[in-house]
Amino acid sequence: MAQLKYLLQQAFERSQAPTSFAPDPASMSRFLDACHRRRYPGKTAIIRPGDPANTLYYVVDGSLAVCTEDEEGRELILAYINRGQFIGEMGLFVEQAQRESLVRTRTACEMAEISYERLFQLLEGPLAAECPKLLFAIGSQLTQRLLRTSRQVSRMAFMDVTNRVSRTLLDLCQEPDAMTHPDGTQIRISRQEVSRIVGCSREMVGRVLKQLEEERMIDVSGKTIVIRGTR
Numbered sequence: 001m002a003q004l005k006y007l008l009q010q011a012f013e014r015s016q017a018p019t020s021f022a023p024d025p026a027s028m029s030r031f032l033d034a035c036h037r038r039r040y041p042g043k044t045a046i047i048r049p050g051d052p053a054n055t056l057y058y059v060v061d062g063s064l065a066v067c068t069e070d071e072e073g074r075e076l077i078l079a080y081i082n083r084g085q086f087i088g089e090m091g092l093f094v095e096q097a098q099r100e101s102l103v104r105t106r107t108a109c110e111m112a113e114i115s116y117e118r119l120f121q122l123l124e125g126p127l128a129a130e131c132p133k134l135l136f137a138i139g140s141q142l143t144q145r146l147l148r149t150s151r152q153v154s155r156m157a158f159m160d161v162t163n164r165v166s167r168t169l170l171d172l173c174q175e176p177d178a179m180t181h182p183d184g185t186q187i188r189i190s191r192q193e194v195s196r197i198v199g200c201s202r203e204m205v206g207r208v209l210k211q212l213e214e215e216r217m218i219d220v221s222g223k224t225i226v227i228r229g230t231r
Helices: 002-011 023-033 117-125 128-158 162-172 191-199 202-214
Strands: 035-040 045-047 056-060 064-068 077-081 102-105 109-115 179-182 184-188 218-221 224-228
Touching: 023 056, 023 128, 045 191, 056 117, 064 109, 077 102, 077 128, 077 191, 102 184, 162 202, 162 224, 191 202, 202 218
Parallel strands: none
Antiparallel strands: 035 109, 045 102, 056 109, 064 077, 064 102, 179 184, 184 224, 218 224
C-alpha cells in the first residue's frame, strides 16, 4: 500500500492540482480488483497496430516502450511507460477502431487490464465514488504524455542531432531505472535505442556520444552512460 501511495503521489508532482485529487490506495485497490492481471516476459509486443482499441491497461510492475514504424520498418520510440502508469487511456475519451502504435515490454511486466465497456459500467456503479479521481489521474497522465510528445516533435524539427541526443540523455536521467552515481546519474541504454528515440542512425549516436565524452559531459562504457553533474 505504501508503494502504491508513493506511485500515485509521484504522478501528480508536476500537476497544479493538489495530491488529494489523486486516487487513494484503497480506491486503486478496488479498481485493480476489477481488472484481469497478466504477466508478460521482456521484449514482448502486447499491443500491435491494427489491434482492437477496447482495453485500458495499468502497469503494476515493469517498463514498456511505445513505438511507431514507417513503411520500411524503421522504428521511433515515442515514450517509455513505467509502473503506476496507464496505457490505452486515449480510447476512453476518443473513439478508436484500432490501435495505431506498437507497445513492447522492456522488462518482465505485470499488467492490469480491463475493457472500456466494463470500466464504464463500474464507474457508473460500484466505482462511482472513485470515478472523478480515476479519470483525473488518467487525464493527468494523458496530458503529461502529450507534453512530452510535443517536446519530442519540436526537437526533431528544430534541433540538430547533438542537441537531441543531449536532451534525451537528460530525459533518461528521470526514468525509474536511472541510478545515482558519484559524478552524476548513471543510465544503461544501447546506441541503437537512443537512435530510435532521437530519429537518427546508430552510427551518428556513437559519434555524438564520443564528442560528449571528449567534452567531459558524459562517461561511456558499453551501454552504461554516466551523465555528469546530474542528480
